[in-house]
Amino acid sequence: MPLPPPDTLWTRTARLPAETDATLPQSVDVAVIGGGFTGLTAARELLIAGRSVAVLEAGRIGAGASGINAGFVVPNFAKADPNTVRAKLGTERGNALLRLVGDGANAVFRTIEEEGIACDARQTGWLNPAFGAASAETLKARAALWRDLGRPVSFLGADEIREQTGMDIYSGALLDAEGGTIHPLDYLRGLVQSVRRRGGSVHEGQSVDKVTRDGTSWRLTMRSGAALIASKVLLCTNAFTTGAAARMGRSTVPLRVYQIATSPADTETVRRIAPDGRPVGDTRQNLFTYRLDRDNRLISGGMAAIPLGAFERLGRAVAERLSSELGLPRAVTPEVVWTGVAAMTPDFMPRIHKLGEGWFGGIGCNGRGIAMTAQLGRVLARAALGEDPEQLPIPLRPLRPLPFHRFTPIVASAALLQARLKDRLAR
Structure with a gap:
């Protein structure tokens, strides 16, 4: 059995149940590897198009990045502006990607409305x-x-x-x-309910070790020994680097992020720091972020340059930064601390990979995990439905794992130290 999900603000405050399917089907039109936002969005789109779908999640639904992020819905790029995108892809292809990404938040909130998902959705900007x-x-x-x-x-x-x-x-x-916030775990569980209600199945504890050709179809072999036949396969595993996810996960830089939630802020503080309920993420190299949940807990995060003992140390450091930056009337302490991994592509752009005939993978949300995954899942579904992958709005790229991938956390730590120095000099 997979491990229980981590202790986060979202597992403590979720309202929707975690319901999945026990028995694997023998065959489906499309097998989706990964039960996060990308995989479940793709599955929903395929079911609407009349395909049979099974979603295979290696662990628990919500144990990966989709269930442990901060719940920001941001419809743009973290490190690129429109001109950068056009310079890289050309005007026509660049504008296609920009339109897709720009509609990312609306796509999330439309799905929430269409499916009636109760997930504290607020499109406040x-x-x-x-x-x-x-x-x-x-x-x-x-x-x-x-x-x-x-x-x-x-x-x-x-x-x-x-x-x-x-x-x-x-x-x-x-x-x-068009930006905003949601309760990410309730949104994720709402997507699970949508997929199952439309006739698809969602399975926890099904780690896919191998995907091999079986005639004109694909055979997915699980670590448990179970197998599934699918005409098409979508790989939606973000930063994971085990089993079938290994090569794609190693094509990105993993960044470990620590999140905290404090006890609820008082009414006067809420009026001062978030009068319109808008989430905030600034431009500093060591960026400062904050948002409020439905009970006015402050949520913020950060990264550790030195991983040893980082869990407790970062919880205190992020709380101290919140108190200092926001001028809070009294020091705050973390009510809960949790951590997860974000996948960053070298050019900070999303990408699609063709891994075989009818087998596609998508990755590269780069800190825009909710809005970007909504669009990444839709584009992967279009690829599985037979659209020319070369004409999709997210670029099709060769899959090239990064050299010395195991050392990328060291590079990330060095970059963080440099970023902090730049911020001090700028101040």
Whole structure:
């Protein structure tokens, strides 16, 4: 049996039950490896299109990144603006990807509404405050580029962002009106319910070790010894690097992120730091983020340059940073601390891989895991339905695992130390 899910704010406050299927079907049209946002979104799209689908999750539903993120729904790129995307892909292909990514938050909230998922969904907008005058100019230009694509993205001045956060260190901010927040575990479980209600099946504890050709179909062999035949296969495993997920997971840089939730903030503090309930993520190299849950707990996160003892140390450090940055009336302590891994592609762009005839994988949410996975899952479903993968809005790339992948956490630690130094110099 798979291990129980980690202790997080979301497992403590989830309202939807965790219901899956016990018996594997013998064969399906499409087997989806990975029961996170990407895999379940793809499965839902395929079921709507009339295909039979089984979702195979190696552990518990919600034990991976989809169930342990901070619940930010952000419809843009973490490290790229529209001009960067066009320069890399060309105007036509670049604009196709930009339109897809720009509709990511709306796609999430549409699904929530269509399926009636109770997951504390709030589409209040997302704030990206600028740390320093140079960052403010960058965001002002970026906001204009998104507006040119028809998106409701604006730039706020220093006084306006001070009113939104209670912080006086920012030179302005990008406001994306279509961003927001959700309870990620309830959203994930709602997707499970949607897939099962539409006739698909979702299975926990089914780690796929091998995918081999079986005539015109694929045979998926589980670690348990069970097997499943599928005409098409989708690999939706994010940063995992075991079994069938090994090669794709090793093509990204894994970043371990620590999250905390505090006890509920008082009403006056909420009015000061989040008068419109908007989540915040600033432009610093060692970025500062925060949001509120339905009970006004503060949620924030960070990374550790030194992994030894990081769990307890990072919980305290993130809480201290929240107290200091937000000028809280009293120091806060973590009510719960949890950790997970984000997958970052070298160019910070999502990508599709063709692993065989009718077998596709997708990866590269790069810190935009909810909105980006909604679109990644939809594009993978289109590939499984027979669309030309070369014409899909997410680029088709050769799958090339990173050299010396096991050492990438060391590189990430060094980059974090450098980022902190840059922030100090900027201040």
